[in-house]
Amino acid sequence: MKDILILGIESxxxxxxxxxxxxxxxxxxxxxxxQIELHKLYGGVVPEIASRKHIEKIxxxxxxxxxxxxxxxxxxxxxxxxxxxxxxxxxxxxxxEAKAIAYAKKLPLVGVHHIEGHVSANYIEHPDLEPPFxxxxxxxxxxxxxxxxxxxxxxxxxRTRDDAAGEAFDKVARAIGLGYPGGPKIDKxxxxxxxxxxxxPRAKIGDCPYDFxxxxxxxxxxxxxNHAQMTGQDVNRADLAASFQNAVVDVLVEHTMLAARDYGxxxxxxxxxxxxxGTLRVAMDEACQKRDYKFYCPSPIFCTDNGxxxxxxxxxxxxxxxxxxxxxxxxxxxxxxER
Numbered sequence: 001m002k003d004i005l006i007l008g009i010e011s012x013x014x015x016x017x018x019x020x021x022x023x024x025x026x027x028x029x030x031x032x033x034x035q036i037e038l039h040k041l042y043g044g045v046v047p048e049i050a051s052r053k054h055i056e057k058i059x060x061x062x063x064x065x066x067x068x069x070x071x072x073x074x075x076x077x078x079x080x081x082x083x084x085x086x087x088x089x090x091x092x093x094x095x096x097e098a099k100a101i102a103y104a105k106k107l108p109l110v111g112v113h114h115i116e117g118h119v120s121a122n123y124i125e126h127p128d129l130e131p132p133f134x135x136x137x138x139x140x141x142x143x144x145x146x147x148x149x150x151x152x153x154x155x156x157x158x159r160t161r162d163d164a165a166g167e168a169f170d171k172v173a174r175a176i177g178l179g180y181p182g183g184p185k186i187d188k189x190x191x192x193x194x195x196x197x198x199x200x201p202r203a204k205i206g207d208c209p210y211d212f213x214x215x216x217x218x219x220x221x222x223x224x225x226n227h228a229q230m231t232g233q234d235v236n237r238a239d240l241a242a243s244f245q246n247a248v249v250d251v252l253v254e255h256t257m258l259a260a261r262d263y264g265x266x267x268x269x270x271x272x273x274x275x276x277x278g279t280l281r282v283a284m285d286e287a288c289q290k291r292d293y294k295f296y297c298p299s300p301i302f303c304t305d306n307g308x309x310x311x312x313x314x315x316x317x318x319x320x321x322x323x324x325x326x327x328x329x330x331x332x333x334x335x336x337x338e339r
Contacts, residue, residue: 004077005063006318007101008311009058011094012086012114013140014038014045015304016057020069020076021311024319025123030308031058036181036291043180044170050263051089056098058104073105080314083111083324084334085141091330093253099326109265110314111324115142115336116152119311120272121298122305129296138254138280139272140166140183143212143252145259146334148269151316154337157259158210165248166274170217172221172244176237181338183311186241187277195246198224202251210259245279253283260293269296278298 001244003022010017014035020028035053039045065070081098084091095111102109119135131151137144143165144159163171166183173182200220203213221244228235260268268288274280283299288295303307 001296004167004315004318005071005075006078006080006110006311006314007062007078008112008307008309008314009062009081010114010117010305010307011054011058011090012082012084013090013305014050014053015178015306016061017305017307018053018058018062018065019307019311020065020071021308021315022319024312024315025127026117027124027308027311028160029065031061031064031068031307032304032306033061040180043174046086046200047087047089050087051093054090054093054284058093062097063092067172069209070107073101076105078108078110078314078318080110080115080310080317082117082310083328085114086332087259088330088332091332095328095330099328103326108318109316109324111328111330112153112313112317113309113334113336115144116154117309117313118303119146119148119269120316121271121309122269122296123304124302125299126296129267129269132265133269133296134260134263135269135271135282136252136255137272137273138166138252138270138274138275140170142272143214145210145255146336147263147265149223152313152318152320154338157263157308158208158212158255160214162213162215163218165212165214165252166272168248169274171218171248172241174224175225176235178241183274186245187279189238190242190245190279191309193236193240193242195242197236197239200243200247202247202254210255212251212255214248217244245277246301249280249283252280253287256284257287257291260291265293267294267296271298271303273304276303293303
């Protein structure tokens with residue numbers, strides 16, 4: 001059987017990324033140009049700056065991905081690209097580039113849902129993982145609990161009602177003076193703190209036990225800091241970071257285990273930028289071991305935005321016959337399950 005080579009392009013936020021993926025599971029190259037240092041100055045991603053940087057970098061990144069894989073554009077079978085959700089200007093850069101290459105080389109164009117990409121990152125290092133399985137998707141913009149019924153087919157069980165988990169991490173990190181990006185900095189600082197020093201609330205949503213809400217715990221942290229400032233108390237930032245992280249991780253794990261039990265799922269995966277959080281990975285692994293579930297998680301490099309996950313997702317869409325025309329556009333608020 002002929003190998004299928006797909007170029008995956010990702011530019012939904014502040015990483016310009018490209019990857020060549022063979023047969024959906026073998027990554028031949030994975031090039032990521034991060035803009036973190038640039039956006040640190042502003043305490044978060046500035047969409048206009050992100051778009052301009054993508055334009056500067058995208059040709060170089062794609063060429064590097066092809067060179068590292070030892071292939072040319074003529075060897076490819078299809079182009080996969082993130083078309084949503086994300087920042088509209090950033091997405092447009094990747095979509096325009098993908099359309100240009102596909103048109104010039106007469107290749108099929110496969111638009112990929114960014115979140116489907118994150119879920120697909122699990123296939124790269126776990127050859128045995130196939131749907132159905134339960135997946136917790138946690139990133140800066142999304143917190144979803146889904147059953148992956150088939151490749152690219154999802155049943156959403158729960159989602160956040162307000163802040164995504166990654167968003168809460170970023171806001172709390174900013175409040176305690178850690179800066180951007182918040183998730184990795186809180187994870188690092190929390191290793192020096194006591195996760196039980198401060199008891200922060202864990203939100204439960206009565207009518208939907210799998211839904212999440214993180215604005216309450218974020219507000220509790222801000223109130224704690226304000227109270228400390230007004231009363232002249234010292235704040236142990238490591239204890240605060242550890243206690244906040246513990247509250248978020250507790251809820252993520254608890255809801256996932258509840259859904260696994262209720263839906264009889266024995267395979268559990270995590271995906272998205274926050275899935276690289278060390279405390280979450282350990283807690284989820286322990287909870288799965290206790291219940292004799294099989295736990296899957298991508299390496300941290302495949303948790304953050306990357307082209308390999310898009311190439312992998314595009315492969316399974318390609319096999320299903322998904323093709324997009326030259327009218328493919330960026331859809332910044334694309335919902336999971338939409339096409």
